[in-house]
Amino acid sequence: MRKVRLADVAAVAGVSMKTVSNVVHDYPHVTPEMRRKVQQAIDELGYKPNLTARRLATGKTGMIALAIPEIDHPYFSELSRYIAEEASARGYRVLVEQTLSNPAAERAVLNDREAGVVDGVIFHPVSMNSMEVARLKRDVPVVLLGESTMPVTADHVMIDNVVAAQEGVAHLLAQGRRRIAFLGVVEGDVTGSTDQRLLGYQQGLVDARMPLDPRLILSVTDFTPEESARAVREALEAGLGLDGLVCRDDRFATGALYALRTAGVRVPEDVAVVGWDDTELGRWATPTLTSIAPDKRELAATALQLLGERIDGYQGIGRHRIVSHSLIVRESAPVAAAVLSS
Amino acid sequence: MRKVRLADVAAVAGVSMKTVSNVVHDYPHVTPEMRRKVQQAIDELGYKPNLTARRLATGKTGMIALAIPEIDHPYFSELSRYIAEEASARGYRVLVEQTLSNPAAERAVLNDREAGVVDGVIFHPVSMNSMEVARLKRDVPVVLLGESTMPVTADHVMIDNVVAAQEGVAHLLAQGRRRIAFLGVVEGDVTGSTDQRLLGYQQGLVDARMPLDPRLILSVTDFTPEESARAVREALEAGLGLDGLVCRDDRFATGALYALRTAGVRVPEDVAVVGWDDTELGRWATPTLTSIAPDKRELAATALQLLGERIDGYQGIGRHRIVSHSLIVRESAPVAAAVLSS
DNA sequence: GTGAAAGCGCTAACAT
DNA sequence: ATGTTAGCGCTTTCAC
Numbered sequence: 001m002r003k004v005r006l007a008d009v010a011a012v013a014g015v016s017m018k019t020v021s022n023v024v025h026d027y028p029h030v031t032p033e034m035r036r037k038v039q040q041a042i043d044e045l046g047y048k049p050n051l052t053a054r055r056l057a058t059g060k061t062g063m064i065a066l067a068i069p070e071i072d073h074p075y076f077s078e079l080s081r082y083i084a085e086e087a088s089a090r091g092y093r094v095l096v097e098q099t100l101s102n103p104a105a106e107r108a109v110l111n112d113r114e115a116g117v118v119d120g121v122i123f124h125p126v127s128m129n130s131m132e133v134a135r136l137k138r139d140v141p142v143v144l145l146g147e148s149t150m151p152v153t154a155d156h157v158m159i160d161n162v163v164a165a166q167e168g169v170a171h172l173l174a175q176g177r178r179r180i181a182f183l184g185v186v187e188g189d190v191t192g193s194t195d196q197r198l199l200g201y202q203q204g205l206v207d208a209r210m211p212l213d214p215r216l217i218l219s220v221t222d223f224t225p226e227e228s229a230r231a232v233r234e235a236l237e238a239g240l241g242l243d244g245l246v247c248r249d250d251r252f253a254t255g256a257l258y259a260l261r262t263a264g265v266r267v268p269e270d271v272a273v274v275g276w277d278d279t280e281l282g283r284w285a286t287p288t289l290t291s292i293a294p295d296k297r298e299l300a301a302t303a304l305q306l307l308g309e310r311i312d313g314y315q316g317i318g319r320h321r322i323v324s325h326s327l328i329v330r331e332s333a334p335v336a337a338a339v340l341s342s
Numbered sequence: 343m344r345k346v347r348l349a350d351v352a353a354v355a356g357v358s359m360k361t362v363s364n365v366v367h368d369y370p371h372v373t374p375e376m377r378r379k380v381q382q383a384i385d386e387l388g389y390k391p392n393l394t395a396r397r398l399a400t401g402k403t404g405m406i407a408l409a410i411p412e413i414d415h416p417y418f419s420e421l422s423r424y425i426a427e428e429a430s431a432r433g434y435r436v437l438v439e440q441t442l443s444n445p446a447a448e449r450a451v452l453n454d455r456e457a458g459v460v461d462g463v464i465f466h467p468v469s470m471n472s473m474e475v476a477r478l479k480r481d482v483p484v485v486l487l488g489e490s491t492m493p494v495t496a497d498h499v500m501i502d503n504v505v506a507a508q509e510g511v512a513h514l515l516a517q518g519r520r521r522i523a524f525l526g527v528v529e530g531d532v533t534g535s536t537d538q539r540l541l542g543y544q545q546g547l548v549d550a551r552m553p554l555d556p557r558l559i560l561s562v563t564d565f566t567p568e569e570s571a572r573a574v575r576e577a578l579e580a581g582l583g584l585d586g587l588v589c590r591d592d593r594f595a596t597g598a599l600y601a602l603r604t605a606g607v608r609v610p611e612d613v614a615v616v617g618w619d620d621t622e623l624g625r626w627a628t629p630t631l632t633s634i635a636p637d638k639r640e641l642a643a644t645a646l647q648l649l650g651e652r653i654d655g656y657q658g659i660g661r662h663r664i665v666s667h668s669l670i671v672r673e674s675a676p677v678a679a680a681v682l683s684s
Numbered sequence: 685g686t687g688a689a690a691g692c693g694c695t696a697a698c699a700t
Numbered sequence: 701a702t703g704t705t706a707g708c709g710c711t712t713t714c715a716c
Contacts, residue, residue, distance in 0.1 A: 005709060016687040021711065029685060052403065052458040053709035055394045056692050071426060074622070077419035084413060084440050096438045098426050116394040116693090225626055254626040261628060280416070284567055284596040286603060286628030347693055358703040363695070371701055395693035398708050458709090 004045045013041035024049060055116070064307060065118045067097040067109040069126050073223070074279035075249060076124070079145075082300035083122060090304055092119070101126040113140040120307045126191055134318075141310035143303045147193035152318045155306040159294045159325040161193065165200025166207065167327055168246045168274040168292055173208050175333070177244035177272055180205065183252050184220040184231055194248055197276070201246055215240055220252070228255030236263045243271055244333075250275040250282040253289055257332070261286075272333035287331030298323040346387045355383035366391055397458070406649060407460040409439040409451040411468050415565070416621035417591060418466070421487075424642035425464060432646055434461070443468040452478050462649045468533055476660075483652035485645045489535035494660045497648040501636045501667040503535065507542025508549065509669055510588045510616040510634055515550050517675070519586035519614055522547065525594050526562035526573055536590055539618070543588055557582055562594070570597030578605045585613055586675075592617040592624040595631055599674070603628075614675035629673030640665040 006024075010017045015038060022030050023038040041047075055061050066083050068076040080096060087094045095118055099105040106127055112118050120141035125133060133144065134152035142154040147161055172180050182201045186194055198217065205212055218235055220227040228251065235242070236259070247253035253275030260267055267273055267287055275282045275291035282289030302321050329335055348366075352359045357380060364372050365380040383389075397403050408425050410418040422438060429436045437460055441447040448469055454460050462483035467475060475486065476494035484496040489503055514522050524543045528536055540559065547554055560577055562569040570593065577584070578601070589595035595617030602609055609615055609629055617624045617633035624631030644663050671677055 003709090006711095007709080017710080018688085018712080019686060022686085025711095031685070034685080048453065048457050050398075050458040050709050052394060052397045053692090054711075056392075056398050056694090057709080057711040059692075061394065070423070072416075072419040072423040072622070074414075074416075074419075077414040077416075080438075081412070081414040081440065084438075093437070095435070096422075096426075098423065111390060114390040116392040225622075257628070258626055258630075280414070280567075281623065281626065284600055284623065284627070286599070288600075345693090348695095349693080359694080360696090360704080361702055364702080367695095373701070376702085392693050395708090396695075398710090399693080399695040401708075 004047045006047070006049070009038065009041045009045055009047050012045060013038045059116075061117065061119050062091065063093045063095055063118045064304075065095045065097050065109060065112050065121045065123075067099055067106065067121060067123045067125075069099055069101045069124065071096060071098045074251065074281045075277040078279055079296050079300065082296050083303065086297075086300045086304045090308060092304075099126065103127040107136060110136050110140055110142070120311045122303050122307060126189070129191065141307055143307045143310070145299070145303060146191055147196050155310065155319045155321070157299055157303045157306065157321045157323060159299075160322050161196035162200035162203060164276075164292045164294075164325050164327075165197045165246065166204040168276075169201055169204025169244075170208070171290070171327055171329070172244035172246070172272055172274065172333060173204070173210070175244075175272060178210070179213075179216065179242045180210075180244035180246060181216040181218055181235070181240070181242045183218040183245060183247045183256055184228060185217060186223060186248070187219065187221050197246075197248055216242060223249075223251065225251050225255030225258070228252040229259040230255075232256045232259035233263065236260075236265065245271055245273045247273065247275050250277045250279045250289060250291055252276075253291070253332075254281050254285055257285055257287075257289070267332050268334060274327075274333050278328050282330070285332070290330045290333035291328050293326050293328045295324045295326070346389045348389070348391070351380065351383045351387055351389050354387060355380045401458075403459065403461050404433065405435045405437055405460045406646075407437045407439050407451060407454050407463045407465075409441055409448065409463060409465045409467075411441055411443045411466065413438060413440045416593065416623045417619040420621055421638050421642065424638050425645065428639075428642045428646045432650060434646075441468065445469040449478060452482055452484070462653045464645050464649060468531070471533065483649055485649045485652070487641070487645065488533055489538050497652065497661045497663070499641055499645045499648065499663045499665060501641075502664050503538035504542035504545060506618075506634045506636075506667050506669075507539045507588065508546035510618075511543055511546025511586075512550070513632070513669055513671070514586035514588070514614055514616065514675060515546070515552070517586075517610075517614060520552070521555075521558065521584045522552075522586035522588065523558040523560055523577070523582070523584045525560040525570060525587060525589045525598055527559060528565060528590070529561065529563050539588075539590055558584060565591075565593065567593050567597030567600070570594040571601040572597075574598045574601035575605065578602075578607065587613055587615045589615065589617050592619045592621045592631060592633055594618075595633070595674075596623050596627055599627055599629075599631070609674050610676060616669075616675050620670050624672070627674070632672045632675035633670050635668050635670045637666045637668070 006017050006020055010020045020038050023035050070076055084094050097109055106125055109121055122143050124145040144154050144156045147158055182198055202212055218231045220231045247256055253273055260271055265271055275289045278291040278293030282291045302323055348359050348362055352362045362380055365377050412418055426436045439451055448467055451463055451465055464485050466487040486496050486498045489500055524540055560573045562573050589598055595615055602613055607613055617631045620633040620635030624633045644665055
C-alpha cells in the first residue's frame with residue numbers, strides 16, 4: 001500500500017487522469033456523478049496530490065522566500081508573522097531564510113527563484129546595497145525591505161526614516177530636552193538604514209536651531225543590546241551630559257535602559273528614551289518604551305501586493321512605497337508636561 | 343534566452359546529460375578536461391539546476407517543516423533560530439509553519455510530508471495531544487517538541503519540566519520565601535506542558551513540607567503578557583499575600599513584573615520572580631529575570647538528529663529524549679543571602 | 685464533459 | 701568514464 005498516484009485513483013474510479021485532476025481542482029464542468037465516483041476512490045485510497053510533481057508541471061511553487069538577517073530579532077520575528085499571515089491569505093507559503101547578514105547567504109537568496117524553489121523573494125538586505133541587488137538579480141521577482149534610496153528594478157517598501165527620526169527628536173524637544181543623543185551608528189552597516197535615521201535626528205535638531213554635537217552620536221560594533229549598553233555606559237562614564245536619547249531600534253533602547261538604570265540615571269526624569277520598531281521588548285520594558293512604530297501589517301501587505309504583481313508578470317520599473325509609521329508614547333518619553341497641562 | 347536546462351548544457355558542451363549531471367554533483371570520476379568543458383558551458387549559459395525537478399526525480403526535498411504556535415513568541419523565535427542553524431548544518435532547509443494553535447493548521451502540518459513538500463516534520467503541538475498525533479500521522483517522520491507523557495510512534499524531545507519547576511521552587515525556598523505562587527494555568531491548554539510545571543511546583547513545596555494553597559495558583563485565559571499582568575494585579579488586589587512567583591514562561595513573568603511594579607511591589611525584595619525559557623525578554627527586563635533555561639541548542643540538535651534518523655529509514659518505536667536545563671540566576675530572584683555569606 | 689499523450693527538468697539504472 | 705533512456709507524478713493541450 002505505498003504511494004497512491006493520480007493514475008491509481010483514475011484506475012479505481014474507472015476514469016481518466018484528466019477527470020480525476022478536474023475533481024481535485026474543483027473544475028466546474030464535471031457531472032455530479034463523476035465527481036462522486038472519483039471522490040470515493042480518492043477517499044478509499046487516501047490519495048494526496050504530490051505537490052512537487054505539480055510544481056514541476058506548472059512551474060509555480062506557491063512559495064515565497066523571506067530573507068531576513070535574524071529570525072529571532074524581535075522586529076524581524078514580528079514582521080515575519082505578519083508576512084506569513086498576509087502570504088497565507090494570498091495562497092502563498094513562506095520559506096524563511098536567515099542570512100545572518102552574510103553576503104554569501106544573501107546572494108544565495110536570489111538564486112532560489114532561479115532554482116525553482118520559490119516564486120518570489122522578499123528581501124531585507126544588510127550586506128549589499130540596492131545597486132548590487134539590481135546587478136545580481138536577473139528576472140527574479142523581488143521586493144526589498146529596509147532602507148534604500150536608489151531606484152532599482154526591484155520594488156521597495158519602507159517607512160520614511162528621516163521624518164520618523166525627526167518626529168522622535170521633536171517629541172523630546174517638546175519636553176524641554178536639550179542634549180539629545182543618537183544611538184547607534186553600527187560599524188560596517190552599509191544599508192543606509194541607520195544613516196537615514198541619523199540624518200533625521202540631525203535634521204530634527206537643526207529644525208529647532210539646536211547645536212549638533214558629534215559626541216552625542218554613539219557608535220556600536222554590532223546589533224546587540226550588550227553593545228548598546230556598553231556604548232551608553234562609556235558615554236556616561238566619559239561625562240557626556242545628555243537628557244534625551246533616540247535609539248536606532250528597540251534592542252538598542254533596551255540595552256540603553258539597562259545601562260542607564262545600573263548607572264543610577266532615572267528614565268524619563270534624567271534621560272528620556274525613544275526606541276524604534278515598537279517590539280514586544282519595549283512594550284514590557286521598565287519603564288515601558290516610547291517607540292517609533294512602523295506599521296508592520298501595512299508593510300507586509302504592501303510587500304506581498306507588489307510581489308504578487310511581479311509574480312503575475314508585471315515587468316515595470318522598481319516601485320517605491322512608503323508605509324505609515326507612528327510614535328507610540330509610553331513611559332520612557334512621555335508626553336510633555338506642557339502639553340498635558342494645556 | 344529563457345530557461346536553461348541540463349539538456350541545453352549537454353548540447354553546448356557536446357556531451358551527454360549524464361556527464362553534465364556528474365559535473366554538477368562533483369562526481370569524482372570525470373576527466374579534468376570534461377569537467378572544464380562542461381563547466382564552461384554552464385557558466386556561459388548561466389545554468390541553474392531546477393530543484394523542483396530534482397526533488398521529483400529523487401523523492402527527497404531537502405526540507406523539513408518546523409510547526410510552532412507563534413513565530414514571534416520569543417521562545418519559539420529563538421528556538422527556530424537554533425533549529426534553522428542545526429538544519430542548515432545537516433543540509434536541510436526549514437519551512438516554518440505557524441499554527442496559531444489552530445487544530446486544522448496543526449493537522450495540515452502532517453499532510454505536508456505526504457504531499458511531498460518536506461521530508462520530515464518537527465512539531466510543537468498545542469491543540470492535540472500525542473495520541474492524536476500518533477493516530478493522524480501514518481508513516482511521516484515526525485519529532486515532537488514540548489510536553490507529552492505518552493509513548494507514541496513519533497519521537498519526543500523535551501526537558502524535565504517537573505524537575506525544573508521543583509528547582510525553581512527550591513531556589514525561592516532557599517531564599518526564605520514562604521508564599522510561593524504559580525502563574526499560570528492556561529484555560530484550554532491540553533498539552534500537559536503547564537500541568538507538568540504545575541506538578542513540579544507542587545512537588546517542590548511538598549518536598550519542603552510547605553502547605554499547598556490553591557489560591558496561589560493563578561489562572562490566565564491566554565499566553566499574553568497582558569493576561570498575566572491582569573492575573574497578578576487581581577491577585578494583589580484580592581490581598582493574596584505572596585513573596586515568590588514561579589511563571590510558566592518568560593512572557594508571563596514579564597507581565598508579572600509589570601503588574602508588580604505598577605502596584606508598588608518591589609522585586610526581588612517583596613516578591614522574587616522566576617521565569618521560564620530564558621528568552622531575550624527576560625535578559626533585559628527590569629529587574630533582569632531569573633529563568634529556567636532549556637538548552638535550546640541541544641534541543642534543536644537532538645530533534646534534528648532523531649528526525650534525520652527517521653528520514654533515513656529508522657522505523658523503531660518512538661524515542662524520548664530529555665535534554666538538559668539550568669536555572670539562570672539574575673536579579674529577580676538572586677542567590678540566597680545565606681548562600682552568599684556562607 | 686472526458687480521454688490520450690506529450691511534456692515539466694532531472695536522476696539513476698543500465699549499457700557501452 | 702561516458703552515453704541512453706525510462707521514469708518521478710502531475711498538468712494540459714487537443715481530439716473525441
